[in-house]
Every structure is written in C-alpha cells, then in structure tokens.
Amino acid sequence: MKIATWNVNSLAIRLPQVVEWLSAHPVDLLCLQELKLTEDKFPLEALQAAGYGHCAVFGQKTYNGVAILSRHPLENVHRNIAGFEDEQARVVAATVHTPAGPLRVVNGYFVNGQAPGSDKFAYKMRWLDGLRQWLAAEMSLGAPLVLVGDFNITADDRDTHDPEGLRETIHHTSEEREQFQALLSLGLVDAFRLFEQPEKSYSWWDYREMAFRRNKGLRIDHILVSQALQPRVRSCVIDRAPRKNERPSDHTPVVVELDLG
DNA sequence: ATGACGGTGTGGCACCGA
Numbered sequence: 462m463k464i465a466t467w468n469v470n471s472l473a474i475r476l477p478q479v480v481e482w483l484s485a486h487p488v489d490l491l492c493l494q495e496l497k498l499t500e501d502k503f504p505l506e507a508l509q510a511a512g513y514g515h516c517a518v519f520g521q522k523t524y525n526g527v528a529i530l531s532r533h534p535l536e537n538v539h540r541n542i543a544g545f546e547d548e549q550a551r552v553v554a555a556t557v558h559t560p561a562g563p564l565r566v567v568n569g570y571f572v573n574g575q576a577p578g579s580d581k582f583a584y585k586m587r588w589l590d591g592l593r594q595w596l597a598a599e600m601s602l603g604a605p606l607v608l609v610g611d612f613n614i615t616a617d618d619r620d621t622h623d624p625e626g627l628r629e630t631i632h633h634t635s636e637e638r639e640q641f642q643a644l645l646s647l648g649l650v651d652a653f654r655l656f657e658q659p660e661k662s663y664s665w666w667d668y669r670e671m672a673f674r675r676n677k678g679l680r681i682d683h684i685l686v687s688q689a690l691q692p693r694v695r696s697c698v699i700d701r702a703p704r705k706n707e708r709p710s711d712h713t714p715v716v717v718e719l720d721l722g
Numbered sequence: 723a724t725g726a727c728g729g730t731g732t733g734g735c736a737c738c739g740a
Contacts, residue, residue: 470729471730522730524730524737575740667740670726672727711727
C-alpha cells in the first residue's frame with residue numbers, strides 16, 4: 462500500500478499535474494492539501510477517470526481544503542477535528558480496508574501560524590492541542606493510523622536549510638517542535654526518518670529568489686505512522702520532480718510504502 | 723529589505739501562504 466501527501470496550492474490550477482503524477486505514481490491513496498475550492502468544484506470525474514473513484518473531500522472557498530483520493534472504498538469519513546470548533550477546512554479522515562485489516566488515515570493542512578506571538582500563532586497552538594486530543598481518541602480505537610499532511614513545522618534542524626538564521630521563527634519555534642514531539646508521544650513515528658535520507662531533504666521551497674534551484678527549503682510535509690506499523694514501512698521518499706514542473710506547487714509529494722500483506 | 727512569487731477574489735489591489 463502506497464500513500465502520498467501533496468499540498469497542491471490550488472487543485473484547480475494543479476489538476477493536470479496531479480493526474481500526470483498519479484499516472485506515473487499510481488499510489489493507493491493521495492492526500493491533498495490547499496485545494497482552495499469548494500466541494501461542488503472538486504474535479505471528481507477527472508480523478509475517477511484516473512482510477513481514484515473514492516474521494517473524501519472537505520472543501521472551502523479560496524483557502525484551505527483537503528481531500529483523500531483513493532483507489533479503494535473509504536469508510537467513516539470525518540471532517541475537521543472532533544471537539545474543536547473550526548471555521549477552516551483543514552482535516553479529513555477516512556478508513557481504508559487492507560489485507561491486514563482497517564487502516565485509519567488522517568490528512569491535515571496544519572495552521573501556518575504567521576509569526577510567534579501573533580493571533581494566528583495562538584490559533585496554531587490551540588489547533589494542535591485539539592488535533593492531539595482527538596488523535597489520542599482515534600488511536601485508542603485500536604486500528605493502525607497514518608497521519609499525513611502539511612504540518613507547517615520543521616521537526617528539527619535537519620528539516621531546514623538555515624537552522625541558525627531561522628531559529629525560533631515560524632515553522633522553527635520550540636513550541637511548534639514540542640507539538641510535533643507531542644504527536645510522536647501519542648505513539649507515532651516519523652516514517653521519513655526511519656531511513657537514511659539525502660542531506661538537505663526538503664518538501665517545500667519558496668517561489669521567490671530561486672529557492673528551489675538553490676535548495677533553500679524546508680521539510681514541513683510529513684508522514685507519521687503508528688508504532689504498530691513501523692516494521693511494515695518499506696520506504697519513505699520525497700519526490701522532488703513535480704517542483705520542476707511549469708507552474709509548480711511550492712510543495713512536492715512525500716510517499717510512504719507499507720507492506721500490509 | 724513587512725519585499726520577492728503565486729493563488730484567489732470581483733480586483734484595478736489586498737490578503738494569504740511559509
């Protein structure tokens with residue numbers, strides 16, 4: 462089973478690139494963030510034609526919006542964080558059945574947070590608190606779980622091109638990294654770090670100042686798996702290729718392969 | 723360098739992202 466996550470920064474603009482990528486990488490599940498469209502504008506037919514006939518969509522006009530594209534039926538679809546009031550469409554979860562049993566998939570577009578001390582940063586912290594509490598309940602149900610998405614957090618200094626210059630700035634603060642560790646403390650593992658990875662591996666690069674060509678990026682798109690799945694993780698890679706497209710998203714896909722029999 | 727680049731909206735720029 463292959464699961465990918467990709468912040469596409471507008472599905473309306475990026476749909477051709479998504480379809481092209483799926484034809485070359487026919488993953489079982491593709492979790493998208495920043496759809497920037499409402500559900501009535503979701504390109505269901507094009508994705509069905511690409512083999513993704515089962516989609517869990519949570520859209521919103523202009524901002525945010527998440528979806529799980531699947532080759533397999535999805536059950537128990539849940540939108541946003543249970544127990545946390547949120548006007549923004551940032552989370553969609555679903556259960557997919559595998560030969561090894563049900564797998565819970567949670568796809569999140571985490572809050573950006575703008576700057577430490579801002580109202581948006583406070584919202585980010587509250588949102589992360591709510592997510593963690595809900596995930597604790599989800600995990601207590603017993604099914605293995607995968608948490609994917611645009612976390613908008615660098616887990617540690619390896620995840621940033623400038624650890625000194627960006628210390629304690631947004632995506633790099635101690636508070637955000639403590640929240641990331643608190644998610645791991647629920648019993649989750651960073652699938653990417655289970656493997657030896659190239660130095661300076663990032664998943665996002667600013668559109669400005671030729672950041673991609675200079676590899677001035679951040680690793681902020683993550684795939685966490687519950688500990689029971691750790692021995693089942695066969696690979697976890699960042700696919701930089703779509704960032705070289707014309708009119709690319711500023712993020713690029715991350716893919717995990719699970720051996721579930 | 724409170725900028726750059728790119729997306730959205732009902733726009734002539736402002737807001738947001740990271």
